[in-house]
Amino acid sequence: MTALASIENQNIAALMRDMGINAREASLKLAQVPSEPKTAALKAAARKLRENADVILAANARDMEAGRAKGLTPALLDRLALDPTRIESMASGVEAVADLPDPVGRELARWSPERNGLDIARVSVPLGVIGIIYESRPNVTADAGAMCIKSGNAAILRGGSESFHSSRAIFDCMLAGILEAGLPEHALQMIPVTDRAAVGEMLKLSDYIDVIVPRGGKSLIARITDESRIPLFKHLEGLCHTYIHASADQSKVVDIVVNAKMRRTGICGATETILIDQAVADDLLPKIAAALADKGCELRGDAHAQKVDARILPATDEDWVTEYLDAIVSIKVINGVNEAVSHINTYGSHHTDAILAEDADATATFLNGVDSGIVIVNASTQFADGGEFGMGAEIGISTGKLHARGPVGVEQLTSYKYIVRGTGQTRP
């Protein structure tokens, strides 16, 4: 298949439908492929990425030139840019996924009900067909593609138009690996046009796509949520909190809070709001404020916080619901763990929230009460990451509760079926 810049609009619906049909067909075959060929395909793909580094860099140069001409921001250009180090890291990422245990075919449970003597097993199977819609980062082509193949899912990739040539060059390497290992050709497909209409048509393919993983900013996810009838693994905001309980070990607080906020401000596990118990605010808040200000963090707080430390600017109601993704933090002085739980459940995004405490009761109340995918005690919220969780790789962090919650690794890209073995039973 050749990469096309654009095709007639009326053909896009037909193109997408064909891709859906091909993906479904490939997924049924891929579901039955044992571990070895899947691993071999990914190892071969990693090799092809290394061998074709110059081709990928040339394609990336085209995208970068177009991006600069289009006036993309430096941040977007940085996301788009590839270099030999980034290509090597992509290749070794694909190898790391290849080396994960096969998530398919695991016996999750097995039992035999007394009433009928059937032998019932719950066994993991691939989800089927996964659609990945992403923005400018071309490496998602390799990362997400590898995770889908490893988990036995056919995938349809739709990269951002800015990274079209880079993604296409990476995709070609992935496909070459797949073909070399004898996997179905349509196990991995990439939409060969940049037309925006293709996304709309893709979202209609509920007969052929089992789940869509949107990888991008709020507006992308909002559009997909609005248009799609296909279930999504939504990675929404990470409006994370760190709550400092009165019993917190004061020797740890400043380090953890600074890491949670400032290690990297642009990731979803970064803390956006600090809640601190009144009982320790006078003592601790100035130290925290000083350490954060030292790192260049802007501080916004409620009236009480401002009274404690002059560096703290006034926060508005908007601050409690804002994911800054920047060197800004909001600070609220509160009165105990129940207020913390209530604030987080009201204003948070159900992603990751931490308590710093030594008191067992307060900790239990927090861990049980906070309705988030990840709740942490005495560590940085920035640990919210599939790699740190030992999952090897993640396709995103789900803030939904259905199917996958928290980091979505290859295991979360599987479903299950029940295999029932009888010896002639009929139901009374």
Added chain:
Amino acid sequence: MTALASIENQNIAALMRDMGINAREASLKLAQVPSEPKTAALKAAARKLRENADVILAANARDMEAGRAKGLTPALLDRLALDPTRIESMASGVEAVADLPDPVGRELARWSPERNGLDIARVSVPLGVIGIIYESRPNVTADAGAMCIKSGNAAILRGGSESFHSSRAIFDCMLAGILEAGLPEHALQMIPVTDRAAVGEMLKLSDYIDVIVPRGGKSLIARITDESRIPLFKHLEGLCHTYIHASADQSKVVDIVVNAKMRRTGICGATETILIDQAVADDLLPKIAAALADKGCELRGDAHAQKVDARILPATDEDWVTEYLDAIVSIKVINGVNEAVSHINTYGSHHTDAILAEDADATATFLNGVDSGIVIVNASTQFADGGEFGMGAEIGISTGKLHARGPVGVEQLTSYKYIVRGTGQTRP
């Protein structure tokens, strides 16, 4: 709250929104309730159902009278009808759910990544708020309500208008049990109006309802799928197949096939299509046809099947995609397990499919290849049932692949959260 026949349309949106807000609030409390009060609530509810049997029967008499006046079919009237036996079975069903192990708070996995020494646990938690939309069977009020409470979920119930008074009387007993045990008042709510607009408003409450379980026929599910942005546990068609492989133990075939088709023809696990290998069709098909015809089953088959047995009428293409839910079966003579897998994946509904075979390779090909929630070897498809699976109770059988597949018991009404325990770790 008083049961109202109807209210102003403009108030329905506000009413539903209030119910959503109350449900969310109750769900956060209910999620933290330990096992005992939940069990006590359901035991009390069962007692209330028994104590108020006469009230329920009087309410049911009102519904039955209105149903007859409205000209409901005998089948619908039978679904609607309650008697002391049905009420007792409802009460003991609620007690059975009460006695299930608590599905919340199970430690599903626990590990500690070497790289950071964190202690990570995956622990089951309730989904949150579940919406149940059902048709005329009033017992769903008790069954589904009990399963939601057991699994720590707040529920909003919407029963069919024909069973409004019966469902309401049952609901009152459930609520009395909940209040007696001190659970949050809004843990279980029932929409107090019969207006169709209430369903539309309910489907908009994606901020407050986590999942909707539609319990009803195709048109109900189609409407909900079309209107809803809330994830569904869809129980679609059960277009189930029984495939007789050439290696099948002939002494078992007739019994299993007759049970699979005729034990109860109206349930989703009933076989609708028989596939039979050419090699054994001449021998076995007349015996199967005779036994089914004996039970009053109409037989429709392809040309080959008709040649083998004169009782078999011609099948059209429509037959392969029809869930009869009646004493009719379609029969196709095929050539081996791969054709069976391909037919089932093309025409089936991914619900439950069986192979009758002694050959291990054919069995493995079938079990791996058929893309259905339940695949069975050498037993009746009518075992597709949460009770038969030992789950105690089911809220439906999911034909989707996300989150819950196959019978949906109380465990499937939970999600999980990650609890991460640290000792001061910051992320490098």
